[in-house]
Amino acid sequence: xxxxxxxxxxHEGVATLAEAAADFAAARHSPPxxxxxxxxxxxxxxxxxxxxxxxxxxxxxNLAPLARSPFSLLPDDVxxxxxxxxxxxxxRLGTIGFSASEPRLSFVNGRLLRxxxxxxxxxxxxECMKDVLATSPERVxxxxxxxxxxxxxxxxxxxxxxxxxxxxxxxxxxxxxxxVTEPLFILHVxxxxxxxxxxxxxxxxxxxxxxxxxxxxxxxxYFGAGAPSFTNARTEVDLGxxxxxxxxxxxxxxxxxxxxxxxxxxxxVGATSASHVFSFGGRLVRNEIAMxxxxxxxxxxxxxLFCANSGQHVDCHTLIDHVSPRANSVELxxxxxxxxxxxxxxxxxxxxxxxxxxxxxxxxRNLILSDSAxxxxxxxxxxxxxxxxxxxxxxxxRLDADAVFYLRSRGLSPEAARAxxxxxxxxxxxxxxxxxxxxxxxxxxxxxxxPANLAAPENx
Amino acid sequence: MNLLEITNLHASIEEDGHEILKGIDLVIRPxxxxxxxxxxxxxxxxxxxVLSGRPGYxxxxxxxxxxxxDLLAMPAEMRAREGxxxxxxxPVEIPGVSNTYFLRTAVxxxxxxxxxxxxxxxxxxxxxxxxxxxxEMEETLLNRSVNEGFSGGEKKRNEVLQMAVLDPKLxxxxxxxxxxxxxxxxxxxxxxxxxxxxxxxxxxxxxxxxLLDYIIPDFVHVLSDGKIVKSGDKNLAKELEAKGxxxxxxxxxxxxxxxxxxAAR
Ligand SMILES: Nc1ncnc2c1ncn2[C@@H]1O[C@H](COP(=O)(O)OP(=O)(O)O)[C@@H](O)[C@H]1O
Ligand SMILES: [Mg+2]
Numbered sequence: 036x037x038x039x040x041x042x043x044x045x046h047e048g049v050a051t052l053a054e055a056a057a058d059f060a061a062a063r064h065s066p067p068x069x070x071x072x073x074x075x076x077x078x079x080x081x082x083x084x085x086x087x088x089x090x091x092x093x094x095x096x097n098l099a100p101l102a103r104s105p106f107s108l109l110p111d112d113v114x115x116x117x118x119x120x121x122x123x124x125x126x127r128l129g130t131i132g133f134s135a136s137e138p139r140l141s142f143v144n145g146r147l148l149r150x151x152x153x154x155x156x157x158x159x160x161x162e163c164m165k166d167v168l169a170t171s172p173e174r175v176x177x178x179x180x181x182x183x184x185x186x187x188x189x190x191x192x193x194x195x196x197x198x199x200x201x202x203x204x205x206x207x208x209x210x211x212x213x214x215v216t217e218p219l220f221i222l223h224v225x226x227x228x229x230x231x232x233x234x235x236x237x238x239x240x241x242x243x244x245x246x247x248x249x250x251x252x253x254x255x256x257y258f259g260a261g262a263p264s265f266t267n268a269r270t271e272v273d274l275g276x277x278x279x280x281x282x283x284x285x286x287x288x289x290x291x292x293x294x295x296x297x298x299x300x301x302x303x304v305g306a307t308s309a310s311h312v313f314s315f316g317g318r319l320v321r322n323e324i325a326m327x328x329x330x331x332x333x334x335x336x337x338x339x340l341f342c343a344n345s346g347q348h349v350d351c352h353t354l355i356d357h358v359s360p361r362a363n364s365v366e367l368x369x370x371x372x373x374x375x376x377x378x379x380x381x382x383x384x385x386x387x388x389x390x391x392x393x394x395x396x397x398x399x400r401n402l403i404l405s406d407s408a409x410x411x412x413x414x415x416x417x418x419x420x421x422x423x424x425x426x427x428x429x430x431x432x433r434l435d436a437d438a439v440f441y442l443r444s445r446g447l448s449p450e451a452a453r454a455x456x457x458x459x460x461x462x463x464x465x466x467x468x469x470x471x472x473x474x475x476x477x478x479x480x481x482x483x484x485x486p487a488n489l490a491a492p493e494n495x
Numbered sequence: 496m497n498l499l500e501i502t503n504l505h506a507s508i509e510e511d512g513h514e515i516l517k518g519i520d521l522v523i524r525p526x527x528x529x530x531x532x533x534x535x536x537x538x539x540x541x542x543x544x545v546l547s548g549r550p551g552y553x554x555x556x557x558x559x560x561x562x563x564x565d566l567l568a569m570p571a572e573m574r575a576r577e578g579x580x581x582x583x584x585x586p587v588e589i590p591g592v593s594n595t596y597f598l599r600t601a602v603x604x605x606x607x608x609x610x611x612x613x614x615x616x617x618x619x620x621x622x623x624x625x626x627x628x629x630x631e632m633e634e635t636l637l638n639r640s641v642n643e644g645f646s647g648g649e650k651k652r653n654e655v656l657q658m659a660v661l662d663p664k665l666x667x668x669x670x671x672x673x674x675x676x677x678x679x680x681x682x683x684x685x686x687x688x689x690x691x692x693x694x695x696x697x698x699x700x701x702x703x704x705x706l707l708d709y710i711i712p713d714f715v716h717v718l719s720d721g722k723i724v725k726s727g728d729k730n731l732a733k734e735l736e737a738k739g740x741x742x743x744x745x746x747x748x749x750x751x752x753x754x755x756x757x758a759a760r
Contacts, residue, residue, distance in 0.1 A: 459592045
């Protein structure tokens with residue numbers, strides 16, 4: 036990896052972050068292991084620096100705009116202005132996460148806004164990271180330290196950055212043989228802080244542990260009013276034998292937001308997961324998923340819809356690591372790019388020598404709505420044994436002109452025809468979501484995204 | 496007033512400038528059913544496309560008026576809203592858009608244009624149910640994506656269903672019979688006949704006389720190399736069936752160039 040060509044903006048950004056992280060660590064009273072974890076996080080991200088486009092994993096995503104923008108860590112207390120703005124934004128979610136029975140933890144600019152216990156299934160722990168670190172840090176010590184050690188080898192800048200600022204997030208523990216019926220809802224709202232100074236940055240860490248034969252649905256929503264913000268969100272999941280995770284991520288922070296999100300799931304024997312990502316753009320958005328199919332017969336389904344309009348960049352990175360025999364993976368990602376919007380799909384499937392009888396299917400389809408929109412698609416299959424069934428396909432195209440005419444010949448305006456076809460393209464992913472409330476919310480959101488974002492009507 | 500009045504219509508393919516329609520004259524009055532026959536490649540679909548406003552063609556000469564309006568100046572969707580309907584020779588598959596949703600959107604767009612109130616879900620489903628019976632369309636097809644995975648016959652019946660629901664003033668049916676077995680043909684034809692009401696005009700494009708046993712036309716025209724070379728009543732279709740298209744192509748008053756063009760195919 037070459038470091039020589041790193042632009043200065045990336046350097047300066049790191050130095051500022053390191054100072055902020057050192058101040059933050061010094062101000063917290065924490066057990067020694069946690070202080071050590073934060074310090075080694077600082078050392079690691081300083082050593083690594085912001086990845087540049089010379090790093091293969093960041094080839095299509097230039098982080099200079101993020102490195103160049105100043106962001107500040109907000110004090111612990113939530114202001115009235117933040118609270119008011121957050122409640123307004125929460126209301127936009129409509130029905131999802133608001134039924135009295137749904138357990139929910141809401142955060143504003145990274146700090147707890149409120150918790151609704153809902154009808155939490157007995158034995159399930161659904162708590163704030165900050166509370167756990169204050170009252171019983173030993174419960175998360177092993178998992179956090181082990182993950183950080185792994186990260187050091189994988190040289191993950193944002194992961195180390197998250198370690199350095201480790202403080203808040205959600206700790207979820209689902210005991211063995213327990214099915215959590217209500218979806219668990221984690222809501223992050225970013226709002227102007229109502230204070231002088233740079234826009235806020237948030238580093239949040241979720242840690243989920245599923246014991247064997249347990250299952251739960253978790254919805255993570257990132258909401259914003261469109262103001263500048265930087266969110267670095269990391270969710271790390273351990274699935275025990277035959278455990279099942281449904282994970283839905285809604286990224287809706289608005290056009291000025293920087294968002295780097297990472298979900299990694301370790302699967303034991305027979306464990307299965309489904310991940311649904313809906314990413315509606317931002318100044319610079321990166322959605323990373325790493326599925327480690329370590330256990331025999333594990334399975335994962337990855338679904339993603341990403342949309343970007345002018346001035347926005349959305350990068351979806353997925354890694355599916357087939358380690359053991361007889362594991363399945365299915366992946367479908369779709370991108371919709373309009374205006375000068377840019378999208379990236381980088382999907383890697385690795386099949387290790389021991390992962391015989393692997394079944395892996397990956398599809399990426401992108402829809403380009405304007406002449407200046409762009410998408411880079413990089414599907415990669417790395418197969419190290421012969422006893423596998425793998426397929427992948429990637430297509431990028433415009434709306435079908437015959438279909439547009441067919442709709443117009445029935446009276447629909449060109450705009451309505453294009454909106455309907457674009458909606459149909461994206462709705463395939465909405466239909467894969469199990470929760471009717473979430474589907475209804477997304478249908479509305481996708482519809483609302485459409486008209487204003489459709490390029491000028493075609494020539495008549 | 497004439498429903499449709501086409502005068503000396505010339506049209507070319509936009510991409511290469513190749514002239515396909517070489518001077519069409521045709522008048523359709525309210526209530527009339529006209530059959531347009533002709534060999535493959537003679538320009539039947541091109542005429543249907545030009546009348547419905549499909550992009551990709553340039554009209555180089557002549558005019559087309561619909562209820563007195565300059566049809567060629569109107570975008571495709573305006574023609575549809577004003578009452579022109581094209582049943583496609585090759586209906587398009589639209590994954591992800593349910594047939595019912597599509598039809599309701601179309602009906603309400605047209606109703607809005609006509610100053611009628613939009614139909615709510617219940618009224619629309621009642622209308623759809625009634626018209627679906629007309630073409631013997633199963634309910635499962637209504638809930639599937641538009642034409643996706645439909646058989647050839649199902650696609651054509653879906654076109655007739657759309658026509659019935661949209662209630663056009665002029666329907667252009669482009670080879671709605673091709674690819675249909677005799678039962679499917681009878682169903683499609685009876686759907687079309689049910690829509691003959693003394694006011695609606697129809698231009699029924701077909702390659703074969705067979706369809707005209709079920710839909711009895713008032714007039715028959717034969718298109719050859721972009722021109723109408725013969726017009727008559729329903730007996731012309733029978734004569735064509737007996738003698739073949741070569742009979743027409745050899746007949747005067749086709750010009751020398753038209754004959755040469757047709758023979759080249
Ligand atoms: N979009 C097009 N591009 C190029 N050639 C076309 C196009 N549409 C029609 N043609 C040509 O125009 C001629 C007439 O075609 P068409 O109208 O489909 O005939 P018909 O419906 O009578 O069989 C044919 O030679 C056909 O190849
Ligand atoms: Mg044709």
